[in-house]
Each structure stands twice: as structure tokens, then as C-alpha cells.
Amino acid sequence: MALESTLLAAAGSFDTLIVVGGEGHKQAMSCPELQAFIRHQADTARRICSVCTGAFLLAAAGLLDRRRATTHWQQADALKTRFPEVRVSADALYVHDGPVWTSAGISAGIDMALALVTEDLGTDIGHRTAQQMVVFYHRPGGQSQFSALLEMGSTQERFAELLGWIRSNLQQRLTVDVLAGQVGMSPRNFSRSFRSAVGMSPARAVERLRLEAARERVERSTLPIETIAVMTGFHDPERMRRAFLREFHQPPQAVRRNANNSPG
Known part of the structure; x- marks a missing residue:
């Protein structure tokens, strides 16, 4: 090179x-x-x-x-x-x-x-x-920054690999005990080490990864909101709606409408 x-x-x-x-x-x-x-x-x-x-x-x-x-x-x-x-x-x-x-x-x-x-x-x-x-064409400039994978990547290999594993297993019940077991650590030590390495709590990281996956499906598919909630681990569409309101200040239905009305 x-x-x-x-x-x-x-x-x-x-x-x-x-x-x-x-x-x-x-x-x-x-x-x-x-x-x-x-x-x-x-x-x-x-x-x-x-x-x-x-x-x-x-x-x-x-x-x-x-x-x-x-x-x-x-x-x-x-x-x-x-x-x-x-x-x-x-x-x-x-x-x-x-x-x-x-x-x-x-x-x-x-x-x-x-x-x-x-x-x-x-x-x-x-x-x-x-x-x-092989990337998504349209993520609006005003969309919230995601720490998902590239933005949230850790310099510690085991946590970087864990983030990728989480992204591939969003439908699972991703508790601290489950995540700690995935990297062979005690839950208490895992939570402290994860926050230090990644910059946020395990629960927040999981939610951000779920939100990214859910938003991509809301914007780029015609799948029912209820189905997307199950696919991305929110399970309850109301729980996903509340997460969208916190992160994007609008519910999934509004995100879909805005994406469909965007140029291109």
C-alpha cells in the first residue's frame, strides 16, 4: 500500500x-x-x-x-x-x-x-x-449518533467482540449475568470493566444497539412495528415506543413517515 x-x-x-x-x-x-x-x-x-x-x-x-x-x-x-x-x-x-x-x-x-x-x-x-x-443509503444527518460497533467500539478485544455478539443476538434476554457469562467474568466486575472500556453501562449499550437495529427496520421495511419490536429484543411495542421517544423524540410511526417522505 x-x-x-x-x-x-x-x-x-x-x-x-x-x-x-x-x-x-x-x-x-x-x-x-x-x-x-x-x-x-x-x-x-x-x-x-x-x-x-x-x-x-x-x-x-x-x-x-x-x-x-x-x-x-x-x-x-x-x-x-x-x-x-x-x-x-x-x-x-x-x-x-x-x-x-x-x-x-x-x-x-x-x-x-x-x-x-x-x-x-x-x-x-x-x-x-x-x-x-454495502451500506445504508439514507441515515438523516439529524439522526442521533450511535455508538453501535464503530462508534461504541472498545480497544479491549473481549468487549469489542461482545458488542458484535450483542448486535447478532438482540432477541435474547441480555441481562448483566448473561453478558458477563459470555466473557467469563463475574457480573460485578463485568459491569465496572464494561463501563470503563465502553463509556456506558451494559444496559445502555444494549438499548442503543437495539435502537439502531429497530430504526433501520422501521425506516427501510414495511414490517409491522410489533414485529420489529420482537425482532430487536424490545418485545413489547410500547417499550420500543418509549425508547424511541427518549432517543429520537418521536415514535416509530413518525420515524417511518419521515423516512418515506425524505427525498430519494
Whole structure:
């Protein structure tokens, strides 16, 4: 594999500039040459975008002042604190404000990229691109960020594998005892270690994975809501409705209507 690079001075101009994040974003924010490059591109490019903590670089360049923007949910408070002029939408997958687009974690960057393709080339190309990539075509930018798998991934292998196992077994009764047994730990030690590694309680992680699976089925199928509730482990449609109201501020029927009325 080869990674091609070009000196900033020789980079020329772009139609769309996408600034990515990563562990080096803090050092990159203090690089005057990079900041000058980003500001110049903002004046000449048709649009400028960021993925994950790339939003910090745009903010440092002054491009997000008084604009709505998002970043990875774990960094949203830091973005608010460091750049109070930015109107941070901490829970959005991606945000489009004028010529500036920002997205949450890596998977949300794919959602944003598909939205860019659709804006430029139409819904047919957008759909075909999503099919080629084997990803969902339409997750609205305002949809809540999910920690499911990519966003909620743990650096500890056993918990990363457990999250995948949960996602494949949502119909089961996923109690702390069941999950702890799956990784060979005592329930008490498991709960403490899971929260430390994943950033939320086991019950919350299970609910978020169920919500993601349920929303995908609500938006992209004609299955009855009652059937989806059973398939995703909520079992009781009223229990699923309450979870949707907490997470999305609307019931499953409204989510389905909005998805069916969305362009494309």
C-alpha cells in the first residue's frame, strides 16, 4: 500500500476539501501553515467538510464561528468549551450549514459523503454508491449518533467482540449475568470493566444497539412495528415506543413517515 502526499504549497485548489481528525488533531490545530491552508481553501473551494475531530481544525481556523457543527460525541463538550462561538450539535450524525459540512465519527463520515454525492449527482447515483459500498443509503444527518460497533467500539478485544455478539443476538434476554457469562467474568466486575472500556453501562449499550437495529427496520421495511419490536429484543411495542421517544423524540410511526417522505 502506498500513501501519496503533496506539499501544501503545491496542493492547488479544490472543489471539496475534507479535513479528517485523529489523535494528531491537537498538534495540527497549532500548525500555522495548515491553518492558513484551510482558511485559503475555505475562500476558494465550493465547500469544506470535516470528519470526526477534523471539526477542531475547522474551528481553529475560524470557519465554524456562529455555525452549527458536530464532531464525535466523546469530543463534543471539548469542542464547545474550546470554541464557544460554535453551535455544537452534539448528537447529530452530520451537519450541513452553508458551505461547511461536519460529521461525527468515522461511520458518520460515510453518511456525510453519501449526502455529498447525492447533492452533486442525484439520488440514483447516491443509491448505487451505497449499494456498491454495502451500506445504508439514507441515515438523516439529524439522526442521533450511535455508538453501535464503530462508534461504541472498545480497544479491549473481549468487549469489542461482545458488542458484535450483542448486535447478532438482540432477541435474547441480555441481562448483566448473561453478558458477563459470555466473557467469563463475574457480573460485578463485568459491569465496572464494561463501563470503563465502553463509556456506558451494559444496559445502555444494549438499548442503543437495539435502537439502531429497530430504526433501520422501521425506516427501510414495511414490517409491522410489533414485529420489529420482537425482532430487536424490545418485545413489547410500547417499550420500543418509549425508547424511541427518549432517543429520537418521536415514535416509530413518525420515524417511518419521515423516512418515506425524505427525498430519494
